Amino acid sequence: MNVLGPERFSNKIVDCQAYSFVCNGIDFETKLPDLIVIPHSVEDVIQVVRLANEYSVPIVPRGNGTAILGCNVAQRGGIMMDMSLMNKIIAIDRENMVGVVEAGCVANDFFNRLDQQGLMYPIRPWFNPQMQMGAWVACNGNGDFASSYGTVGETVVGLEVVLPSGELVRLGSWANDKGFGPFVRYPGGPDLIGLFTGSIGTLGVITKVAVRLLDKPRHVIYHSFGWPREEIDGVSKAAHAFLRSRNICNFSLHNYWSLLQSIHLGVVTLPKEIYFVANIMGFANTESELKAKEEEIGDIGSAYAHDLGKDNARGTHGPPHYVINVGSYKLRRSIPKRTTSGMAWCQFYFYGPTLKFPEWWRFFEEKVSEHRFSDEKRGPHLFAWAVPPQALAPFPAFAYRPDDQEEVQRMKKAFNDIFVGLLKIGCTPYSLGAFIPVDQQRETLGSSYSLYQIVKCALDPKGIFNPGQI
Amino acid sequence: MKNETGMGLLRVKRWIKNCIGCGLCTGPGPIYPFREGGVVPEEEGVPSHKCPMYDHYKFVSASPRGLLYLAATVANRDFPLTEDLVERAYQCLTCGVCNDLCYINKTSAIHALREEIVEHGMGPLPANKEVDKSIRIRNNVFGLPAKERFKWTEGLNLSTEGDFLFFAGCYDSYRYPQEARDVVRIFRQAGLKPAHLGPKEICCGAHAFWDGDTELVKAKAKALVGAIERTGHTEVVVTCADCYRVLVEDYEILLGPLPFKVTHFSVKIAEIFSHGDLRPKHEIRETVTYHDPCRLFNHFMIQDEPRAVIQSIPGIDFVELREGLRWSSCCGSGGMVSLHAFPKFSEEVTIERLNRAKSFAPTLITNCPHCFDLFRKVSKNHGINITIQPLTKLVSMSLGL
Numbered sequence: 001m002n003v004l005g006p007e008r009f010s011n012k013i014v015d016c017q018a019y020s021f022v023c024n025g026i027d028f029e030t031k032l033p034d035l036i037v038i039p040h041s042v043e044d045v046i047q048v049v050r051l052a053n054e055y056s057v058p059i060v061p062r063g064n065g066t067a068i069l070g071c072n073v074a075q076r077g078g079i080m081m082d083m084s085l086m087n088k089i090i091a092i093d094r095e096n097m098v099g100v101v102e103a104g105c106v107a108n109d110f111f112n113r114l115d116q117q118g119l120m121y122p123i124r125p126w127f128n129p130q131m132q133m134g135a136w137v138a139c140n141g142n143g144d145f146a147s148s149y150g151t152v153g154e155t156v157v158g159l160e161v162v163l164p165s166g167e168l169v170r171l172g173s174w175a176n177d178k179g180f181g182p183f184v185r186y187p188g189g190p191d192l193i194g195l196f197t198g199s200i201g202t203l204g205v206i207t208k209v210a211v212r213l214l215d216k217p218r219h220v221i222y223h224s225f226g227w228p229r230e231e232i233d234g235v236s237k238a239a240h241a242f243l244r245s246r247n248i249c250n251f252s253l254h255n256y257w258s259l260l261q262s263i264h265l266g267v268v269t270l271p272k273e274i275y276f277v278a279n280i281m282g283f284a285n286t287e288s289e290l291k292a293k294e295e296e297i298g299d300i301g302s303a304y305a306h307d308l309g310k311d312n313a314r315g316t317h318g319p320p321h322y323v324i325n326v327g328s329y330k331l332r333r334s335i336p337k338r339t340t341s342g343m344a345w346c347q348f349y350f351y352g353p354t355l356k357f358p359e360w361w362r363f364f365e366e367k368v369s370e371h372r373f374s375d376e377k378r379g380p381h382l383f384a385w386a387v388p389p390q391a392l393a394p395f396p397a398f399a400y401r402p403d404d405q406e407e408v409q410r411m412k413k414a415f416n417d418i419f420v421g422l423l424k425i426g427c428t429p430y431s432l433g434a435f436i437p438v439d440q441q442r443e444t445l446g447s448s449y450s451l452y453q454i455v456k457c458a459l460d461p462k463g464i465f466n467p468g469q470i
Numbered sequence: 471m472k473n474e475t476g477m478g479l480l481r482v483k484r485w486i487k488n489c490i491g492c493g494l495c496t497g498p499g500p501i502y503p504f505r506e507g508g509v510v511p512e513e514e515g516v517p518s519h520k521c522p523m524y525d526h527y528k529f530v531s532a533s534p535r536g537l538l539y540l541a542a543t544v545a546n547r548d549f550p551l552t553e554d555l556v557e558r559a560y561q562c563l564t565c566g567v568c569n570d571l572c573y574i575n576k577t578s579a580i581h582a583l584r585e586e587i588v589e590h591g592m593g594p595l596p597a598n599k600e601v602d603k604s605i606r607i608r609n610n611v612f613g614l615p616a617k618e619r620f621k622w623t624e625g626l627n628l629s630t631e632g633d634f635l636f637f638a639g640c641y642d643s644y645r646y647p648q649e650a651r652d653v654v655r656i657f658r659q660a661g662l663k664p665a666h667l668g669p670k671e672i673c674c675g676a677h678a679f680w681d682g683d684t685e686l687v688k689a690k691a692k693a694l695v696g697a698i699e700r701t702g703h704t705e706v707v708v709t710c711a712d713c714y715r716v717l718v719e720d721y722e723i724l725l726g727p728l729p730f731k732v733t734h735f736s737v738k739i740a741e742i743f744s745h746g747d748l749r750p751k752h753e754i755r756e757t758v759t760y761h762d763p764c765r766l767f768n769h770f771m772i773q774d775e776p777r778a779v780i781q782s783i784p785g786i787d788f789v790e791l792r793e794g795l796r797w798s799s800c801c802g803s804g805g806m807v808s809l810h811a812f813p814k815f816s817e818e819v820t821i822e823r824l825n826r827a828k829s830f831a832p833t834l835i836t837n838c839p840h841c842f843d844l845f846r847k848v849s850k851n852h853g854i855n856i857t858i859q860p861l862t863k864l865v866s867m868s869l870g871l
Contacts, residue, residue, distance in 0.1 A: 018531035
């Protein structure tokens with residue numbers, strides 16, 4: 001580790017312990033790495049990877065550490081590579097509408113810079129703007145506007161990756177050193193970028209990311225629609241119709257419990273009978289486009305839902321404040337009653353088809369109730385994005401008391417039971433990770449699991465990259 | 471959020487697990503995400519720095535979320551209190567920037583961790599133990615004879631009777647007696663009669679509070695509050711931001727409601743100026759900038775009054791140092807704990823702050839003797855060309871004192 005200098009690595013137990021943290025709460029036990037390494041540059045990364053390869057030492061790249069399914073845990077010890085110092089914004093290319101950043105670039109920082117130049121990145125993270133771009137690509141995340149632009153992986157135009165052999169590769173048109181840089185994803189041949197999006201660091205270390213950019217829209221449309229609990233079928237039909245229309249950029253779905261804090265703060269007001277709420281957003285650049293889209297959104301919504309007007313959607317998704325509904329952040333300077341009461345959240349991420357929403361949501365609710373985490377004072381939270389072509393990406397959660405050991409044990413059991421149950425009924429994981437049992441991964445991924453294994457063995461024959469995840 | 475003391479991690483065990491480790495307290499960028507068209511409000515700005523400890527050490531363990539996670543594992547999972555963990559726990563400057571970024575009171579949790587460390591006999595760190603020894607035996611942080619504390623009052627005819635009590639604190643009493651004398655003259659010029667405890671004034675124990683020695687700070691608190699109570703004064707004015715914090719917030723937790731209120735000098739003077747009882751009259755043609763002491767600004771949001779005082783001085787050209795109107799950073803003292811335990815780290819924070827200030831104005835106004843002392847020493851030792859001036863001196867010059 002002398003290649004990095006003494007201040008850039010540590011094997012102290014206190015440092016290793018801090019890197020075993022998983023965002024889903026301390027009640028999930030995780031493993032410690034043996035060594036923390038903080039590279040400054042691609043050359044540092046290459047040197048560390050080559051050393052790790054030479055000595056067959058596991059290596060786990062890590063961003064901000066906020067993935068919740070355990071994909072950033074050093075399951076078999078080894079080196080944890082913290083990418084935080086590689087955080088530069090390298091280029092904002094207006095000509096090609098591409099932004100190039102180092103892997104450790106914080107999304108929030110990147111977006112702020114883009115905003116200052118009248119640009120935007122197509123996806124906006126809802127829960128954690130401190131996530132790093134490389135990690136976000138490696139987990140293939142999503143967020144606001146995914147309804148139009150897909151997942152993060154779909155916005156990637158180029159990648160720079162250090163392979164387990166220590167070889168540095170660039171993918172997309174970027175691969176051509178004498179070319180025009182990253183301007184298109186497919187330079188001929190298979191989609192090699194797709195190998196690394198969602199790979200959670202098992203196939204290589206992403207060191208740079210090139211992503212598509214958009215102009216900031218001139219107009220933003222907000223509209224909310226709602227449904228009583230018993231009209232759950234209307235929710236999925238509306239989601240289906242909105243995704244088909246392609247005139248919206250965001251369909252985010254909440255239930256009453258996830259909006260409770262916003263209701264307390266007066267940001268959202270709901271009629272008593274409404275339980276599900278969809279917040280729709282659209283972009284327009286001309287007045288006529290604005291009018292047409294507003295009309296279409298209104299028409300589609302009215303066909304399947306109760307119209308709740310524009311204010312709720314603007315309140316939860318509009319500027320300037322960022323209201324968190326599932327307990328992650330709080331409106332500045334307000335202390336949420338729920339969290340000061342000492343509750344913590346157990347959170348899930350997965351995908352399910354829009355038209356099957358009633359089926360998997362009822363399953364989730366029933367299971368939460370069966371494990372006794374639901375009563376008249378606390379219900380399971382629902383927050384989901386609609387993702388094309390026809391999927392919902394929900395992040396449901398239930399609250400538990402972290403200082404009650406019995407409840408913690410019950411929570412762990414519930415997490416496993418519910419997650420595995422969701423996968424068994426046909427939902428798919430949002431990303432892989434140590435918290436998903438390997439058997440379940442195999443079953444869910446089917447034949448693609450074998451293909452993943454083949455690719456993994458080809459690229460990482462010693463199995464040193466983020467071992468234990470798949 | 472009110473601080474509580476005693477019991478180490480037991481008092482925070484319940485809520486420290488609520489930190490989800492999002493990293494907002496450390497990562498660059500706006501403090502919350504903006505949305506389309508929703509640029510961060512101008513008055514908030516974008517901090518280029520958040521946690522000085524993380525900026526320096528770069529490991530997650532040296533960050534608010536890292537320390538909270540470690541504290542949570544100690545409290546909930548019997549993770550051992552190792553020497554390395556103890557070291558990390560004392561590296562935090564407790565400046566409170568992180569508290570302003572999310573609702574979880576991280577400085578309170580880190581303080582609880584330090585209390586836990588002391589209870590287990592693993593702290594405070596040796597350098598801090600020396601300071602605590604001085605407080606215990608000599609009633610001041612410097613280990614100097616107690617009788618020298620009130621030497622600065624000679625010739626001022628101060629007594630325990632007056633309109634309010636002026637608590638000079640260790641730094642002004644021992645190191646900057648001229649500042650203490652200026653304070654008395656300023657208030658007298660305004661027609662007020664400041665009182666002083668004389669030999670009964672002792673160290674407030676702020677350093678002992680922040681290094682986790684609750685027993686010591688409680689003992690000093692009892693003695694000091696008792697002495698103040700016997701004078702019958704209902705207002706105590708302080709110049710030191712550390713004294714202010716510990717008297718306003720921590721004493722009340724340790725002892726219950728206090729029989730007096732505590733006012734910072736800059737707030738008192740701003741009030742006097744605004745009533746027109748006293749006006750700065752002499753012009754001072756200088757370009758100045760102002761450093762917010764973290765214990766005043768991050769902990770209590772005292773920002774307007776010092777600025778009002780500076781800007782009321784004729785001739786002054788005031789340049790804002792803060793990023794936007796929102797983000798300040800610690801001088802490096804860290805309640806004197808980091809200053810003594812990690813002098814290199816502390817010095818680097820100070821140098822960074824000075825270099826930043828220098829790019830704004832040739833003179834830096836301070837509002838706490840800790841900040842003044844540290845800035846003055848470090849700028850001199852490192853040849854950083856900037857004049858450091860306490861607010862008390864600026865005011866007294868402008869009043870022609």
